[in-house]
Amino acid sequence: MGWITVLPPERVDLDSCVTCGLCLPVCPTYRLTGDETASPRGRLAAIDAVDQGIAPVDERFGEIIDFCLQCRACETACPSLVPFGRIIEGATAEVRAQTPSVEGRLRRFGVTTALRTIPLLRSGAIALGLLQRLGLASRGLRTIPLPERSARGGSWGPGEGPVATLFIGCVADAWFSDIHQATIEVLVAAGYRVEAPSSQTCCGALAAHDGFIDGAEKMAEQNRAALRDAEVVVVDVAGCGAHLKDDPEFGHKVLDVTQVVAEAIDDGRLPVLEGNGELVAVQDPCHLEHGQGIIEQPRTVLWAAGYDVVDADRGGLCCGAAGTYLVDHPDTSSELGRRKATAVANTGATLVASANAGCEMQLRRFLDDGYVVRHPVEIYASSLAGEGHMSDD
Amino acid sequence: MTLIDELIALLGPERVRHHPLDLLVFSKDAGVTTGDVVAAVLPETAQEVAAVVRIARRYETPIVPRGAGTGLAGGAVPVSPGLLVVLTRLNEIHDVDEVGLTAWVGPGLINLDLSERLEPLGLHFAPDPSSQQACTIGGNVGTNAGGPHCLADGTTVAHIYAAEMVTATGEMVTVGSEAPDQPGLDLRAVVVGSEGTLGIVTRVLVRLTQNAPDVATLLIGFPTIEAAAAAVSGVIASGLIPAALEIMDQPMVKAVENFVHAGYPTAAGAVLLAEVTGTADTVASGVDVIRSVSETNDAIEIRVATDADERALLWKGRKGAFGAVAQAAPDYYLHDTVVPRTALVEVMTKIYEIGDRYELQMLNVFHAGDGNLHPLVAFDAKEPGMLDRVQEAATEMVRVSIDAGGSLSGEHGIGLEKRGLMNLVFSDIDLDAQARVREAFDDAGMMNPHKVLPEGSRCFDAKGVRL
Numbered sequence: 102m103g104w105i106t107v108l109p110p111e112r113v114d115l116d117s118c119v120t121c122g123l124c125l126p127v128c129p130t131y132r133l134t135g136d137e138t139a140s141p142r143g144r145l146a147a148i149d150a151v152d153q154g155i156a157p158v159d160e161r162f163g164e165i166i167d168f169c170l171q172c173r174a175c176e177t178a179c180p181s182l183v184p185f186g187r188i189i190e191g192a193t194a195e196v197r198a199q200t201p202s203v204e205g206r207l208r209r210f211g212v213t214t215a216l217r218t219i220p221l222l223r224s225g226a227i228a229l230g231l232l233q234r235l236g237l238a239s240r241g242l243r244t245i246p247l248p249e250r251s252a253r254g255g256s257w258g259p260g261e262g263p264v265a266t267l268f269i270g271c272v273a274d275a276w277f278s279d280i281h282q283a284t285i286e287v288l289v290a291a292g293y294r295v296e297a298p299s300s301q302t303c304c305g306a307l308a309a310h311d312g313f314i315d316g317a318e319k320m321a322e323q324n325r326a327a328l329r330d331a332e333v334v335v336v337d338v339a340g341c342g343a344h345l346k347d348d349p350e351f352g353h354k355v356l357d358v359t360q361v362v363a364e365a366i367d368d369g370r371l372p373v374l375e376g377n378g379e380l381v382a383v384q385d386p387c388h389l390e391h392g393q394g395i396i397e398q399p400r401t402v403l404w405a406a407g408y409d410v411v412d413a414d415r416g417g418l419c420c421g422a423a424g425t426y427l428v429d430h431p432d433t434s435s436e437l438g439r440r441k442a443t444a445v446a447n448t449g450a451t452l453v454a455s456a457n458a459g460c461e462m463q464l465r466r467f468l469d470d471g472y473v474v475r476h477p478v479e480i481y482a483s484s485l486a487g488e489g490h491m492s493d494d
Numbered sequence: 495m496t497l498i499d500e501l502i503a504l505l506g507p508e509r510v511r512h513h514p515l516d517l518l519v520f521s522k523d524a525g526v527t528t529g530d531v532v533a534a535v536l537p538e539t540a541q542e543v544a545a546v547v548r549i550a551r552r553y554e555t556p557i558v559p560r561g562a563g564t565g566l567a568g569g570a571v572p573v574s575p576g577l578l579v580v581l582t583r584l585n586e587i588h589d590v591d592e593v594g595l596t597a598w599v600g601p602g603l604i605n606l607d608l609s610e611r612l613e614p615l616g617l618h619f620a621p622d623p624s625s626q627q628a629c630t631i632g633g634n635v636g637t638n639a640g641g642p643h644c645l646a647d648g649t650t651v652a653h654i655y656a657a658e659m660v661t662a663t664g665e666m667v668t669v670g671s672e673a674p675d676q677p678g679l680d681l682r683a684v685v686v687g688s689e690g691t692l693g694i695v696t697r698v699l700v701r702l703t704q705n706a707p708d709v710a711t712l713l714i715g716f717p718t719i720e721a722a723a724a725a726v727s728g729v730i731a732s733g734l735i736p737a738a739l740e741i742m743d744q745p746m747v748k749a750v751e752n753f754v755h756a757g758y759p760t761a762a763g764a765v766l767l768a769e770v771t772g773t774a775d776t777v778a779s780g781v782d783v784i785r786s787v788s789e790t791n792d793a794i795e796i797r798v799a800t801d802a803d804e805r806a807l808l809w810k811g812r813k814g815a816f817g818a819v820a821q822a823a824p825d826y827y828l829h830d831t832v833v834p835r836t837a838l839v840e841v842m843t844k845i846y847e848i849g850d851r852y853e854l855q856m857l858n859v860f861h862a863g864d865g866n867l868h869p870l871v872a873f874d875a876k877e878p879g880m881l882d883r884v885q886e887a888a889t890e891m892v893r894v895s896i897d898a899g900g901s902l903s904g905e906h907g908i909g910l911e912k913r914g915l916m917n918l919v920f921s922d923i924d925l926d927a928q929a930r931v932r933e934a935f936d937d938a939g940m941m942n943p944h945k946v947l948p949e950g951s952r953c954f955d956a957k958g959v960r961l
């Protein structure tokens with residue numbers, strides 16, 4: 102009975118829930134089922150029961166916790182500011198620690214070992230294996246990972262001027278190097294010197310969401326050593342950024358790239374480009390909107406890139422990608438993915454902007470070939486370089 | 495076969511929750527009491543609801559309907575071990591009649607979803623409880639819910655033409671009808687507000703309201719709550735009936751501002767949120783009236799929001815008020831008394847006094863326009879003796895409201911948490927009559943027993959032994 106890990110859910114956090122239920126409607130799993138046990142309030146009640154010693158961490162507890170997407174929409178909706186993300190990560194770690202299963206061990210290997218083995222990842226082989234384990238079918242991917250495309254260890258831009266430290270991540274470096282390239286180009290244009298220290302590692306978000314707190318903590322230690330002296334750490338994958346911002350040591354220096362670029366546009370360090378009359382639909386990744394409270398900046402960046410910006414599904418439900426979620430709950434994940442794709446299709450735009458690699462892959466799975474999905478900063482970089490319209494790709 | 499086996503045979507295992515942990519999760523609504531749940535089922539059709547009721551009846555298991563469980567009076571919490579029938583999956587909208595301005599909707603439909611879906615037609619469902627983003631139409635019917643905009647539009651009962659329901663015997667009946675003004679007893683009005691004690695509502699014919707062409711929302715800071723209340727009286731005395739008039743006191747404003755960051759004036763002693771709707775002209779003149787009355791009453795800040803985003807932000811603060819209270823303490827007990835508007839200041843003063851005497855932390859938010867007070871006590875139920883103290887203070891607060899000519903509940907219902915106070919407003923004869931109505935619908939005492947009426951209400955026969 103009770104908790105056994107070092108960072109279990111805490112009483113003060115649990116006490117901040119007054120069971121008002123205002124978070125229910127924003128929760129994707131509650132929306133799909135109408136079931137209190139699949140709602141934020143219900144999950145908190147279950148966690149509370151364990152904390153009070155009235156219920157054990159058993160299989161049913163594990164189901165209730167694992168069905169959560171960790172999208173944190175409930176956190177944004179909650180008027181009493183319940184730190185749901187922190188609570189659910191603690192509960193997930195308890196589930197992993199107390200209900201060990203073969204599946205769990207496999208995951209532990211997949212998530213913590215592979216993600217930390219960055220040099221191997223660059224070869225692409227393990228990355229591919231990992232991505233397949235995560236169910237991100239090849240349809241979701243965009244590039245062949247080539248070692249020479251890696252940003253690791255690089256530095257760009259003027260010899261002096263403010264330094265922006267680029268967070269390169271693991272999967273992103275191997276598979277989304279285009280996004281890093283665009284980020285580097287735009288930051289350099291804004292007057293930054295960009296550096297990507299090679300001692301950094303995976304952010305640890307997937308491991309933490311999956312309950313492997315010790316693995317996540319090891320990665321955090323390595324990143325602290327690598328990023329401690331940075332002035333500002335720029336992240337171009339929302340899922341990584343949301344996790345890194347919670348780091349007690351360097352979290353306050355972390356910014357999403359859309360924040361940095363939008364600010365540079367506002368200050369006039371980056372230009373507002375001429376309107377091109379094209380539509381772009383902006384999707385709000387949960388880890389940007391709920392994890393980091395960022396909504397306007399991607400819109401600013403896209404507007405400055407010359408596009409007419411339309412909301413794909415403002416205030417809508419999670420797209421269902423949610424890290425490893427789609428392995429465990431393929432039906433729920435697909436249902437949410439389809440809903441999101443429908444919302445995108447209803448905008449009439451064929452260019453879609455998403456600031457999170459996971460959402461991008463999920464969108465691509467459910468949108469047909471007529472759509473192009475890109476990071477907002479890529480779209481801006483392309484306009485800046487005068488390469489014409491992204492939607493012509 | 496057991497009750498659970500039969501329910502699973504009917505609905506499948508996914509829609510019958512009965513693991514001990516599930517029962518704990520379902521044992522509460524948004525109020526403070528915890529109940530005793532045998533199982534929670536999630537039917538998808540009225541026929542399934544009827545079949546569930548027939549099964550439960552054979553096992554003599556009481557039934558409690560549940561919507562979103564945002565009720566504040568324990569209405570959806572079973573007292574004696576009971577079966578929860580969760581209606582959230584009956585959430586369709588059928589037959590929107592754009593000419594007659596009606597629609598048939600499932601009881602599990604979320605209140606705000608209905609209005610959002612009707613937006614393209616320029617229509618909405620008028621009752622807008624502060625919980626409207628989460629609560630269901632069925633729950634609104636159950637509690638006769640009100641909301642900030644019910645000042646001008648009336649509460650739920652004024653917006654329901656008919657309800658189809660499953661009775662305690664598992665039969666389907668419809669009360670009310672598509673044609674307004676039926677002859678005979680208005681059973682529809684009896685069912686609205688019956689808190690699930692007369693049957694399970696499975697379909698509702700709602701009245702739709704046209705969106706106002708123009709809207710303005712005012713946020714006005716006053717030095718004291720008395721000044722804010724006086725302004726409200728002044729506005730009503732001028733002959734204007736605004737769409738909404740809501741007051742929050744300073745502790746509440748601070749908690750809310752921490753959540754919405756809408757620029758609520760946290761230095762003010764009280765804040766009045768007022769809304770006027772209508773044509774551009776009526777709105778402009780309404781704004782003028784409110785502005786000048788407020789100035790006469792020493793307003794320290796007046797802000798007028800006309801664009802939709804800013805209005806939404808101001809309302810988000812008001813509607814998140816109860817939730818924001820947790821920033822003060824983990825539990826809250828919410829009152830829901832109604833007092834004549836003229837007695838508002840006097841009753842408020844007494845209520846603050848009672849709070850001080852019991853050393854309780856109080857926050858206040860209320861529908862000032864119709865005198866519906868929601869003083870809220872923030873506390874920690876884990877502190878020994880605390881709950882008793884809170885409840886004692888509650889009884890006193892209700893008593894001062896009733897002594898001033900008010901009533902026990904404006905909109906949240908009686909449920910479990912306030913039924914002990916029914917004697918303060920109703921005589922034995924009144925209560926007996928209410929108990930008889932209930933018997934006429936449900937002679938076996940199957941539907942949400944122990945709710946609303948205190949034990950012993952059926953006083954003219956076997957006293958106090960009925961369920």
Ligand SMILES: Cc1cc2nc3c(=O)[nH]c(=O)nc-3n(C[C@H](O)[C@H](O)[C@H](O)COP(=O)(O)OP(=O)(O)OC[C@H]3O[C@@H](n4cnc5c(N)ncnc54)[C@H](O)[C@@H]3O)c2cc1C
Nearest residue numbers: 561562563564565569624630632633636639640690695905
């Ligand atoms: C933050 C907050 C703000 C609130 N603000 C307001 C407000 O401004 N005005 C207001 O009036 N209330 C308010 N409430 C109270 C509550 O939201 C309302 O009472 C609402 O109508 C309950 O709806 P629900 O779907 O959650 O119902 P539940 O809580 O599930 O049930 C409420 C009652 O209705 C019965 N019931 C539910 N569905 C059915 C059905 N299909 N057939 C028969 N009976 C049924 C239940 O048995 C129970 O007795 C607020 C609550 C919260 C938490």
Ligand code: SF4
Nearest residue numbers: 118119121122124179
């Ligand atoms: S909105 Fe916040 S306080 Fe209310 S039930 Fe959800 S988590 Fe709890």
Ligand code: SF4
Nearest residue numbers: 128169170172173175
């Ligand atoms: S994190 Fe997302 S899925 Fe999990 S409870 Fe909150 S809203 Fe629901």
